[in-house]
Amino acid sequence: MHTSTLSELARALEAGETTSEALTRETLERIRAHDGRYNSFITVAEERALEQARAADKARTDGRAGPLTGIPFAHKDIFCTEDLLTTCGSRMLENFAPPYNSTVAQKLDDAGAVCVGKANMDEFAMGSSNETSYFGPVTNPWGDGLVPGGSSGGSAAAVAARLVPAATATDTGGSIRQPAALCGLTGLKPTYGRISRYGIIAFASSLDQAGTLTRDARDAALMLNTMAGFDPKDSTSLDREVPDYSASLENDLSGLRIGLPKEYFSDELSPAMAEQVRSAVREYEKLGATVKEITLPHSHLAVAAYYVIAPAEASANLSRFDGVRYGHRCDNPQDLNDLYLRSRSEGFGEEVKRRILVGTYALSAGFFDAYYLKAQKVRRLIQQDFTNAFNEVDLIMGPTSPSPAFAQGDKTDDPINMYLEDVFTIASNLAGLPAMSIPGGMVNNLPVGLQIIGNYFDEARMLNAAHRFQQVTDWHRQVAPNSA
Amino acid sequence: MQWETVIGLEVHVQLATQSKIFSGASTAFGAEPNAQASAVDLAMPGMLPVLNEGAVRMAVQFGFAVNADIAHRSVFDRKNYFYADLPKGYQISQMYHPIVGKGEVSVNLSDGSERTIGIEHAHLEEDAGKSLHEDFQGQSGIDLNRAGTPLLEIVSEPDMRSAEEAAAYLRKIHAIVTYLGISDGDMSQGSMRCDCNVSVRPKGQTEFGTRSEIKNVNSFRFVEKAINTEVERQIELIEDGGEVQQETRLYDADRDETRSMRTKEFANDYRYFPDPDLLPVEIDDEYIDRIRDDLPELPDTKQARFITEYGLNADEAAPLVQSQTLADYFEQVARGSGDARQAANWIMGELARLMNQNEVEIQDCPVGASDLATLILRVQDGTISGKLAKQVFEALWNGEGSPDEIIDKQGLKQVSDSSEIEALVDQVLADNQAMVDDYLGEEVAKKQKKKFNALVGQVMKASQGKANPAQVNDILQQKLTSSD
Structure with missing residues (x-):
């Protein structure tokens, strides 16, 4: 069954060809047998998953099954799951089992989906290669020694390795789309506020958004149908109707206006990558879309603004990890200061500390105006760029990442180079726009991501465009050579 | 040298909402430690604040009571500092865009004069928890029941010129918040707390002297005493050739002295920035009008x-x-x-x-x-x-x-029966012949009146105070005149 997509599994369950318990057992066995190679899971929830599977089968017998009932999937380990370890990839939360569910976890529970475990990730979602996890790096099923991207690297590797058909993920500056690109998957980051952030361990609150990693757009639509919606527990979630994202997948694309930002085809992108993206866009022309060049003139400022705003917010968001109430606490603290100093020094890894320091610096007296406020101004300019662009086009397309999957260790000593992995993805987080990455070609036998950026709440149109593309291409059907 | 005192007060008022400002936990006083701390108050990972509308309403009510500008848009900021009873590592407050702008109150002084004291602004924020340093064998206990209780911080202009004015202002604020029913104003329970900014300057000088801030003075009486004590200290210091340091001081009521707590060099850099978990508070004219119409x-x-x-x-x-x-x-x-x-x-x-x-x-x-x-x-x-x-x-x-x-x-009913009184009068006249003679022999009218009153007193005494004094007067007069 592992060759099937989520939608195919849903059909099989519906048809009575298999049961959730059987699917779940198979999934758990495959994780046990193969995940040593990828390290894509931090926690595997065998008993809990089997219980959920049996409950799902019962729900089906009782006629209470929905599209996700009984489907095994993985949560990125940033989603709080009741009584199940939620580490956020950090030693700080190595033993933390929250007494509550995130809204996303609750919705998927309620839909009868079966969480088989918690996927590895960069520590506190800070990273672009899944090398900052306290629980070890994740390996991309597309090649030994290759990174899966980050921070949702575990979620991506688990889906690309065909251990699970789908995984939840989060995207603060590209953490869904870049791993999707590097692992040949469909990754969707919806509009900021579309999915509740309640119970998702915060990295940068104004940028964090939950989403999905799946094999195709049809599966992403199914997941989004369940995950999206207003949540009174998250003041930044938006009270807007959730359409049936599956219903519009087959819509005709003729007349669709696509914009290609000229800034996204600059020197940062190798000619081979650029050619793959352009060739993917040509498929859209065949489907009836019109393509034009557009400009997003402030694109070059996005990474700089992001690396002020995100660390600034993170520096405050991570203050709660102080060793007082939960999480890692140092041995024999001498006083309060010693408790803070050692608990945090021991509990956080290098990249997390770097960003806390950067953020603290950016907010400090005397620097606040020059860094934080200026970055916010840039953020508004970037938003304005997109607003202008969407007056002319329906969707914006371009590369997701500057290069395909790279080797582990390649960029770990060069944080700036690592940060540039997100050069094409960050702007949509700053603007709060929905964006996705779909497999759009290959370079050196490695997947290349095509990024699709939509206007606010235009996920249905994006999924429609992605699905129609996937009907006429088979990049998304390429199987990673090292998959299980 | 003639000195002038300059005082500004920061008054923290706990608002009488049923639940906390950003969580659903109860604000009732006196529960078991930590019994009223929700996951939000404990700053568990992934928890998000949701604003209690009641606190906004109360702040607007206060704004009207002091003729202040009400901000149609106010913003919550994070005030970052580490302390064991501050679970998030930041306090949610309003630094840059408070909900209540400039206003004023008038106070009556003991000499019958009236003074107008300016209010610089008032803003909403959350209270911290409590650290308990006793009973834990050298460790500290943390009680987070108070964490997240809504506070209105009312910041005055440096308009007060004496401790008496400061106390009168504080009483006025107390009267206003209790009239509005937005706080119980109980200073002994900490429902209302006061920080006093105090400086002195030579009379006639326009620029302010260096101020010290006396923290947490918790009764009307102590505010007066603490300010007077601090003013004396500052004047003495300057007259001895010293300089006032900008610092935070504590008032020790038992010894009636203020003590240095921390100097400016050790002041925190709070790194305020807008809280990305909360939307700006937008209120419209209709909302404001409704509150104004309902003011007591x-x-x-x-x-x-x-x-x-x-x-x-x-x-x-x-x-x-x-x-x-x-x-x-x-x-x-x-x-x-x-x-x-x-x-x-x-x-x-x-x-x-x-x-x-x-x-x-x-x-x-x-x-x-x-x-x-x-x-x-x-x-x-x-x-x-x-x-x-x-x-x-x-x-x-x-x-x-x-x-x-x-x-x-107690048989205190007044005796107005004239025969009863007459009997009493007769008895007194008979028993006090000397006094009667004295009276009759007196020729100076003023002295005669005094002697008459002495006889009235005797009658009242004989009646145990119950005889109607007017009747006693009349009857006695009659009797004495007739005995002429």
Whole structure:
């Protein structure tokens, strides 16, 4: 069954060809047998998953099954799951089992989906290669020694390795789309506020958004149908109707206006990558879309603004990890200061500390105006760029990442180079726009991501465009050579 | 050198909402430690604040009460610092865009003058928890029940020029918040706390001296004492050739001195920035109008009404409106007795004396307003003498029954039966022949009057104070004239 997509599994369950318990057992066995190679899971929830599977089968017998009932999937380990370890990839939360569910976890529970475990990730979602996890790096099923991207690297590797058909993920500056690109998957980051952030361990609150990693757009639509919606527990979630994202997948694309930002085809992108993206866009022309060049003139400022705003917010968001109430606490603290100093020094890894320091610096007296406020101004300019662009086009397309999957260790000593992995993805987080990455070609036998950026709440149109593309291409059907 | 004192106050008022400002936990006082701390208050990972509308409404009410500008858009900021009883590592406050802008209050001083004190702004924020340093064998206990309790911080202009003005201002703020019912104003429980910014300057100098901030002064009396003590310290320091340091000081009421807590070099850099978990608070005119229309009568209006409706003068009315409970009590007595001046005299005289003596607040006063009204009526209708009324009042205070029961039980009813009084007069004249002779022999009118009064006193004494004094006068006069 592992060759099937989520939608195919849903059909099989519906048809009575298999049961959730059987699917779940198979999934758990495959994780046990193969995940040593990828390290894509931090926690595997065998008993809990089997219980959920049996409950799902019962729900089906009782006629209470929905599209996700009984489907095994993985949560990125940033989603709080009741009584199940939620580490956020950090030693700080190595033993933390929250007494509550995130809204996303609750919705998927309620839909009868079966969480088989918690996927590895960069520590506190800070990273672009899944090398900052306290629980070890994740390996991309597309090649030994290759990174899966980050921070949702575990979620991506688990889906690309065909251990699970789908995984939840989060995207603060590209953490869904870049791993999707590097692992040949469909990754969707919806509009900021579309999915509740309640119970998702915060990295940068104004940028964090939950989403999905799946094999195709049809599966992403199914997941989004369940995950999206207003949540009174998250003041930044938006009270807007959730359409049936599956219903519009087959819509005709003729007349669709696509914009290609000229800034996204600059020197940062190798000619081979650029050619793959352009060739993917040509498929859209065949489907009836019109393509034009557009400009997003402030694109070059996005990474700089992001690396002020995100660390600034993170520096405050991570203050709660102080060793007082939960999480890692140092041995024999001498006083309060010693408790803070050692608990945090021991509990956080290098990249997390770097960003806390950067953020603290950016907010400090005397620097606040020059860094934080200026970055916010840039953020508004970037938003304005997109607003202008969407007056002319329906969707914006371009590369997701500057290069395909790279080797582990390649960029770990060069944080700036690592940060540039997100050069094409960050702007949509700053603007709060929905964006996705779909497999759009290959370079050196490695997947290349095509990024699709939509206007606010235009996920249905994006999924429609992605699905129609996937009907006429088979990049998304390429199987990673090292998959299980 | 003549010195001038400059004082500004920061008053923290706990708002009387049922639940906390950003969580659903109860704000009731006195629960077991940490019994009223939700996952949000504990700053568990992934938890998000949701603003309690009640706190916004109360802040707007306060804004109207001090004639302030109400901000249609206010923003919550994070104030970052580490402390064990601050679970998130930041306090949610309003630094840059407070909900209440500039306003003012007027205060009455003991010399009969009135001063207007400016309010710079007032903002909403959350309270921290409490650290308990005793009973834990060298460790500290943390109680987070108070964490997240809504506070309104009211920041005055540096407009006060004496400790008396500061105390009067604080009383006025207290009156306003209790009138509005937005706080119980209980300083002993910490529902209202005050930081005093104090500086001195040579009289006539326009620029301010260096100020010190006295933290957490928790009674009206201590505010006056702490400021006077600090002013003395500063003047002495300067006159001895020293300089005032900008620093935070603590007031020790037992030793009546202020002590340095931390100097400017060690002041925190709070790194304020807008809280990305909360949307700006947007309120429209309709909302504001509705609150304005529902405002209760406030101290200044009530004082004006007492003057016109009850014929009191400003000196009589001002103390009565200091608290809503006292003002209500006065109105009940005034209406019940039909004699507002007597009501005011009793309340500010005997009642105030007994309350002071027994350290009782008006809400715990054992004499009911209707009983006091009855007592005043009994004097009016001649049932008892004004002198004996005080005795009845003390009995009322001691809970010995209703006024009529006490008058009855203690046999205090005024004797107005002329034959009874005549008998008494005859007896006194017979028993005090010397005094009678003395009186009759006196030729200086003024001295004669004095001797007459002595005889009246003898009769009153013989009647145990119950004889109607006017009748005693008449009958005695008659008898003495006839014996000429």
